[in-house]
Amino acid sequence: AQSVTQLDSQVPVFEEAPVELRCNYSSSVSVYLFWYVQYPNQGLQLLLKYLSGSTLVKGINGFEAEFNKSQTSFHLRKPSVHISDTAEYFCAVTNQGAQKLVFGQGTRLTINP
Amino acid sequence: DVKVTQSSRYLVKRTGEKVFLECVQDMDHENMFWYRQDPGLGLRLIYFSYDVKMKEKGDIPEGYSVSREKKERFSLILESASTNQTSMYLCASSSEVLAGETQYFGPGTRLLVL
Numbered sequence: 001a002q003s004v005t006q007l008d009s010q011v012p013v014f015e016e017a018p019v020e021l022r023c024n025y026s027s028s029v030s031v032y033l034f035w036y037v038q039y040p041n042q043g044l045q046l047l048l049k050y051l052s053g054s055t056l057v058k059g060i061n062g063f064e065a066e067f068n069k070s071q072t073s074f075h076l077r078k079p080s081v082h083i084s085d086t087a088e089y090f091c092a093v094t095n096q097g098a099q100k101l102v103f104g105q106g107t108r109l110t111i112n113p
Numbered sequence: 114d115v116k117v118t119q120s121s122r123y124l125v126k127r128t129g130e131k132v133f134l135e136c137v138q139d140m141d142h143e144n145m146f147w148y149r150q151d152p153g154l155g156l157r158l159i160y161f162s163y164d165v166k167m168k169e170k171g172d173i174p175e176g177y178s179v180s181r182e183k184k185e186r187f188s189l190i191l192e193s194a195s196t197n198q199t200s201m202y203l204c205a206s207s208s209e210v211l212a213g214e215t216q217y218f219g220p221g222t223r224l225l226v227l
Contacts, residue, residue: 006155009153032213036218041220043219044203044216044218049213049215051213092156094213099144099161099163100158101156101216103155104155105154105155
């Protein structure tokens with residue numbers, strides 16, 4: 001069975017500082033990986049996804065993530081955060097032939113001025 | 114733009130009531146999903162549907178049922194609401210049947226069962 005672990009439930013950072021949100025997954029087959037963001041009082045929206053090809057994936061709002069098969073990780077990074085990045089971030093995994101996403105527990109990113 | 118709408122943002126119900134949560138998508142998507150979101154647990158799949166009148170159980174289907182009579186509409190039903198069903202409920206849809214397709218989410222319904 002697949003699973004996703006987001007190692008930090010909360011990450012506080014200062015505005016304009018870099019941030020990394022960590023995600024590890026377990027799966028015995030090839031995976032597709034996703035990062036979704038949930039702004040306050042909203043549903044989730046896709047930040048980026050890895051399906052195949054380059055292991056460095058660029059998403060919206062300056063975020064990027066790197067797929068590391070040997071480490072079974074898909075960490076999300078941004079070199080300089082803004083107040084508007086305050087949100088909850090979810091990592092998710094699925095595999096070829098599956099329709100279901102398995103989500104991690106979420107990481108709440110708080111930006112301090 | 115894909116739009117997924119949910120019938121209510123907030124609902125308050127009493128224990129034992131039958132509760133209907135409605136979800137509508139406007140992009141002719143094949144797949145629709147119902148999740149519940151709880152702090153520290155992320156999103157957990159309740160049911161999903163890949164076609165009209167088709168449904169499959171997710172990871173936590175107990176206490177819930179679903180209905181998909183039309184392609185654009187997917188309803189979640191709590192037959193007899195209980196306090197442990199107090200949660201945020203999120204609906205999503207996606208096109209195609211291939212894995213890797215983006216899911217588009219509604220704004221959520223926050224349900225309180227007293």
